[in-house]
Amino acid sequence: MANTQAMCTSFKVDLFNAVHAFNATGVPAHTAATADTFKAALYVTTATVDATTTAYSATNEVSGTNYSAGGVTVTFGTAPTSSSTTAYITPSASIVYTNVTLSTAFNAVLIYNSTQSNKAVSVHTFGSQTITAGTFTLTMPTNDSTNALLRLA
Amino acid sequence: MALVNTIHGEMDDALLEKKEGSLDNETETTSWVEYWLNGELVHRSVHMELKRSVIGTPVAASLA
16 A cells, blocks of 8 residues: 545545535535526527636627527536546536527537626637527536546546 | 417418538527528527636736
């Protein structure tokens, strides 16, 4: 046996669950065992949403028929888990924008926490799309340590 | 007969020209369906499966 420097995998899972608070400033008040609400907003190709994005913004968000600013709710029905040294989580249902017309090309979706001041979680980019009186469906990858949408490896 | 939601309301698909396509790359697997009426795009839906994860790499730095 030997000691090995590492970030504990259980801690990675705990990060997804907001278990630890290293500082009282800005720490969300998770006093009840209630999951936050996460949402997914679409952004046009001229937007700049990336790793520096800190919160949802309506600037350069798509707009169009039947699309509500802020996007749609994302369902995380499966608890974060881990395999080997990777913690991961994936939305448990597709993200669906139903019967929308989005005429300006978009190529990114921002997942954010609408319960916690709309704080940003992740940005996912894809090929440019438009939708005309139709449905845009984002199907999630397999929820495992190599494919999950959000991974801490 | 199947009804298709279009910018002009629900229409019989027999009246429309249907176009389909797909894309498979390292980022996504995407398929789309379009319906056209007299050269006008009246319906476009997209189904996309995201492949690329967002990966964070927490590091426990050495104290030495």
